[in-house]
Amino acid sequence: GENVEQHPSTLSVQEGDSAVIKCTYSDSASNYFPWYKQELGKGPQLIIDIRSNVGEKKDQRIAVTLNKTAKHFSLHITETQPEDSAVYFCAAPTTNSGYALNFGKGTSLLVTP
């Protein structure tokens, strides 16, 4: 969506390395920031989300950080594994869609053994 920008569009890492994907948003009223993982032929699946009252959230090898002042949030995957290979999307709610989530264009992550 035009209100959510995501970088990079592709990312290749070696197994065991870390991967970081960044998103920026424009609507300062946004207060909920999820990350989704999409595998080929399937719908996006939520992997982690964060609300605006916290700056960081972790779930095992996955973490999300939020900087509300700068209006950006990032996904961090540590100790990457080949099964982490997929397309990842960030999203944020925006007023121009009644606060439905607007998605970034996606990052295609490839983890090579």
Place this chain on the structure above:
Amino acid sequence: GAGVSQTPSNKVTEKGKYVELRCDPISGHTALYWYRQSLGQGPEFLIYFQGTGAADDSGLPNDRFFAVRPEGSVSTLKIQRTERGDSAVYLCASSPGTAGNSPLHFGNGTRLTVT
């Protein structure tokens, strides 16, 4: 438990025809969303329902697209006079809460091909 179910999984139609895409949300989820995803792109918002009413339909591209959710559960996305540019994966999602503060649970989508 059962997730979001979308039928059909694939639909091929000729230009100018009418199509209906069905979504069965997770039981008890009050919010239901339709998105469209083109190859290599993120999901693009179309419309969302809170209960039976369309809370926001600002993403529908034109008046050929229409969606209903008459009993607050199953939803149907209807496309009239289909065009080749309508070819995409149509994703449905449901959520237990209101827009903007609760996670969406997606189905696997309907792949629509207009020939």
